[in-house]
Amino acid sequence: MFGYQGKALKTLRSISAKVGDRLRIEKAGQIHEGILMPRTELGDPNHLVIKLNSGYNIGVRLTRGAKVSKVGVGRVPKMGLPPPEFKPDPSKPSVSILGTGGTIASRVDYRTGAVYPAFTAKELYAAVPELVGLANIRTAPVCNVFSENMTPELWIKIARAAARELNSRARGVVIAHGTDTMGYTAAALSFALKNLSGPVVLVGSQRSSDRPSSDAALNLLSAVSVASKSDIAEVCVVMHGSAEDDFCLIHRGAKVRKCHTSRRDTFQTVNDLPIGMVRGGEITTLGGYNRAKGGRVRVDARFDPMVALVKVCPGMKPKVVDSLLNSGYRGIVLEGTGLGHTPEYLFPAIKRAVKRGTAVVMTSQCLWGRVDMKVYSTGRDLLQLGVIPGEDMLPEVAWVKLMYALGQTKNPKKVSELMRKNLAGEITPRTRPDVFPKPAFTPTHSQARK
Amino acid sequence: MRENMYEKLGLKVGFEIHQELDTHKLFCNCPSVLYDVEPALKVKRRLRPTQSELGEVDRAALAEAIKGKGFRYQVTDNVCLVELDCEPPHPVNEEALDIALEVALLLNAKPVDEIHVMRKTIIDGSNTSGFQRTMLIATEGYLETKKGMARIQTICLEEDAARKVGEDAEFIDYRLDRLGIPLVEIATGPDFTDPQTPAEVALMVGQLMRATSKVKRGIGTIRQDINVSIRDGARQEIKGVQELALIPAVIEREVRRQLALLGVSDELKKRGATEVAREIVDVSKIFSGTRCKVIASVLARRGVVLAVKLPKFAGLVGGELQPGRRFGTELADYAKVYGGVGGIFHTDELPGYGISVGEVEKLRGVLRASPGDAVVIVAAGKESAEKALGAVVVRANQALLAVPEETRRALPDGNTEFMRPLPGAARMYVETDIPPMVIDEKRLEQIRKRLPEPLEQRRKRYVEEYGLSRELAERMSLSENLGLFEELVRKHAVEPTLVATTLEETLVGLKREGVAVDNIQKAVFDEIFSLIAKGELAKEAVPDVLREVAGGIGVQDAVQRLGLGRITEAELSKMVSEVVRENWELVKKRGVGALQPLMGVLMGKVRGRVDGKLVHQLLERELRKFEFRTETS
């Protein structure tokens, strides 16, 4: 119950206490009184966590002789917010927000310290009132998983839900998504959604929405701005563009990557300009993008799950490749070194793979730049072996694309053609000189005061 | 008598002491230092109040949100992504936790079994995250004082906030150097009933913490917040009292303010005043040709003059609450905080400040103010002026009821000014990024083993064992050089009094002369006292050597440069004989009576190179020889 196990759980059961109830714990001449709180899963079974009147939580050890009694029954926290009065405004565009498990708004019950996600349209309006002026919002949950547990099956579900919304009522779609695998989902949707009628915007937050400093509100407002106002008919990611709460960048779904474990501006468009930026709800575009051509949005969502992404490293054993082949993998994306290389002692294994009809695609672990397998003999040898060069595709985007390609056809020649062709902006024809990020430090000589 | 008066008024005082610890930051590995120079890197952010249960946002949070300013954070060299709220907090600094537990044990408090880090919502921008991380370490402590037992309710460990260094119309500037420095917060109960005792207890708590030698010293490293209330008044949290000596004055003046405000409230009731309406009127036209410089310059910049009527407030706005602070000053505080304006004008002080009789008459006319009413005006940008007068109306209406609960800032003269409403009680929730920490008996036992000696016991030991004077013992026991003193006395066979005076008096004296004593390393003292113990340096030479060393040279070089090579006993005897011979007439005439004048001559030659006692001894022996001769001859 609420993370309690063993001794603590037994004690709570014996007095039929629940989280939220008021407990009194007497031991060694000390009396602790407070509201029973949930226990974290990592906690031991020997402590009860209570919130004191001061607001502080403490854990009280259940030592021999400790007397626990229930002195008050907790009221059930009210989940409902008083809904702000709002009526759909026919002059405003409709935006559908799809939930996948990431929270973009939440509120805190300070009595218990619990954080509740806000997801219904009403809750979102209450948490981020500025949304009211932007669009008529409809929300629909698609799934409820942490982003690291996302699967290709769920990509398909999300793609279908997005198409359904665009084909029925929505001008644009916003997808709330955890940031860890947002780039993968964005790439998958980029390949799966055809003939888009409006923006499909993935959004998330790096600092959870229960904090006053959360990036969620600005990200959500910017995403809804893009979904409701822009004529971008592409899958994109809208997240903070800098460490400040200033603007968001609109990244192309097939060109974006999470580049930092914790910063707000973690998402970057790699090897290309972002589509644009949003500042104060105003959208500025930076490069070209697709506009709606009319007609219904189609979903072409077949992904072959038997594709592996393998990072090449020195001394790597050919067994890695062979074991994939033996396990029935039909595609391998290599994250090669430099311009797209592997050690030569992998060549026989790669040769075996290609011979068996397994697609082998080369990308670079440098992430920035384009693979070029004609410069050195190693590259030329790999091309000779039948390795498909991945141009300037991100390794994980090439991986999603290969799943998509193998979903289309099993014909190695056709797979190779699809992989070399730009389908959704994942390959750029020219490598821009101005999109390689550098650290922004300056040498300082300031002296600390003693 | 006076104390009796405070008891009658129902005075209740408690305080919180915040002490910075001398270790790295609480949730990251950045050093706990401050910078005087504005750094180049700045990051702009905003904070939004989070929805709490039932859609209520916290009272204080709402006030900050209404102000609507952004925050510009100055990123100093001791700032990483944790302070920038761009990286989750690291595990709690274990050293800081141990120091907090040590303080708790010294205050006879009971540590909690398992510590949970909490987030305390604060959205004035002083914390980049929008909350301050804090944890309850121990409860139910006490401190024995001359006036009885003082209850210590809680001991918490928390992170210090960023320093506010500036503000403009859009942004508040904070320097992030201080954010994250570990603080121990010690809170007493609201048990004190007079203005004097809190200061005495605060002093004791401060001394006790310094005895751990693990806390920072110097201005700003210890801060007191005082809670004051009287019967029918309201609780005030007064922040930032940096000097203990100021505490009684702050309390006395706060009592005075609350009594005066209760008087205002009574008077308004007597006059039959009702709620003030928020009817704000643009009166810019009246002042189009004004001689008031403030207003003229605002109008020149396309600002406006807005006015609001406070019915039946005439005479009260100008009434004094604290020396030099009127009720109008309180209204101005609100206008400044919520409207960001420079101040207000009110009819109790007009005509004045260049505003003419005619302008005041017109003003009263436009607002239909009768002689019993007061009018407040603000000159500023339209939006600011509106917010400012809105806040003035709110504060005026509070005056009808009684004293509002507020967080106030202590001013250097003991007065206080409004900062924000007192925060609501419940705005804490758990910091999910840090797992709870079990405090077991083993850890406490280790801390107990190395608890510093109680102050009284230590002083007694210094007097009895080391032969220090009572006064020197007291000074030494509170000194930041305490650890060094113990170490030097233990290591070197020298007089403890010499060590103590060197550390407590000589250094202070040199510093006063302008000598850079902060440059002197610990090892220098080791070397000096080792030389003294071996008889190679005279104790009289210590100040001169330290002065040279502070200039950046080694001890040996200093001794050389000063010509302080030690004089051996043989050399000294030779010198004594010479001096006696040179002054033979005197010796003949006065015998041993020549001792004093000749001591002067000799010491002038050997000061600092030989112990004065030895000089005295040899000279006396020499003179006695001649005394004997004169007697027998």
Ligand SMILES: [Zn+2]
């Ligand atoms: Zn840091």
